[in-house]
Amino acid sequence: MALSPVVVLLCVVLVGAATATDADAGGSGAMREEFAWKESAFAWPDEASQQRAVEAGRYVVGNNLPLGLARWGDKMFVTVPRWRHGVAATLNYFNLTEARQQGIKAPVLHPYPDWESNLLPEGRTDDGKQRVVSVFRVSVDACDRLWVMDTGVDDILGNTSHVTPPKLMVFDLKTDKLLREFRFKQELYKDSSFFANVVADVEPDQCDKAYAYLPDLGSYALIVYSWEADEAWRVTHHYFHFDPLHGNHRVEDVNFQWTDGVFGVALSRPDAQGERTVFFHALSSLREFSVPAGVLRNRTAALAAGPDSYYHYRDLGFKGNYTQATASYLDLDTGVLFFTQLNRNGVACWNTQKPLEPANVHLLVSDGERFSFPNDLKVDAEGTLWVLTDRLPVYVYKGGLDPNTVNYRIFSAAVKDLIKGTVCEA
DSSP states (O other), rough: OOOOHHHHHHTTOOOOOOOTTTTTTTSSSSSEEEESOOOOOOOOHHHHHHHHHHHTTTTTTOOOOOOOOEETTEEEEEOOOOSSSSSSSSSEEEHHHHHHHTTOSSBEEEEOOOOOHHHOGGGGGSSSSSSOOOOHHEEEEHSSEEEEOOEEOOOOTTSSSEEOOOOOEETTTTEEEEEEEEEEGGOOOOOOBBBBBOOOOOOOOOOOEEEEEEEETTTTTTEEEETTEEEEEEEOGGGGGGOOOGGGEEEEEEEEEEOEEEEEEEEOOTTSOOOOEEEEESSSSSSSEEEEEHHHHSSSHHHSHHHHHHSEEEEEEOOOOTTOOOOOEEEEETTTTEEGGGTTTEEEEEEEOOOSSSSGOOOOOOOOTTSSSSSEEEEEETTTTEEEOOOOHHHHHSSOOOTTTTEEEEOOOEEEHHHHTSSOOO
């Protein structure tokens, strides 16, 4: 799995050029800035171990950029991909309740499940041990499990090393134990593949019937994994590709072009027949698409060629200009789909019960400074929307970030308060 242009595309997970404040957009409830960091800090075992890591080049403070998030109980998970050398730990968490109660605005990150699992092997070569190499996003399921898509790649923007094949890791959140590791076989990925997202699909009373959807933004495919069968298959479709007319992006004063394909994936609540809808979009695109989950889960149907398979997929419509998005998440209680808005520095929503057209896509938050590059978002079990912003394009294309200014933020808002009085409200 070589990265070439895909690295640049993945950087495409970026923001835009809107200048309004969050008071200028949204419903009655603006998003609250809960946490903010100038630089990432980790809960080292002691000062000596941190110093040794610094001296050995295993920890370069400015190279640790938070990217993905997810909440489970008191744990707020934060991922730190190995864009450059010197990332201390790629899969981390902090205690949300403790940070709130103590008023900690820049909590230190604790490696998950432990330090050892986050250390790279000697020589950056696969030693067969449990290793979490480089993670972009994670997914918490209804069975208290954490699904982790590990790219297996270290120092993406520098001296790139493929430490392990891409792999899916699933942890039991109640015990912090690794339940399963599924390493991708060669037929599941290509030289241009890049996996930066994972979405788990499972009902709480059918934990052994789980599936996971893993978009390949680099070679335009979707990997479907079955927990029960412990196997995966690669699905392709025209709608997984990027739109060449909408690959131009601007973040702060950085202008660049990406070809990122299918990226955002979100799931609806099961309908009367127990069927979910899978919503998806390419990053460099202004349209949203869908397919019944049953089509993807059925390996024969998913891999079938010809019109019967093709027409299971639907073009839902046009979201509006400058609405390119990385992450998306559908709130099951309201049926509202939330999107990051890369080129508008914010977050938008669409009520999936309404036609998808610009008039029904509402810009909830837009702030050229605090929402510069909204990289990930999730709705937790309590109906709270969480958003992480991180100025990724500046980090990638301008050589790093200023350690004297705030670079990473996490925001929150109650979904129902946020959409109240907007076109997204039912």
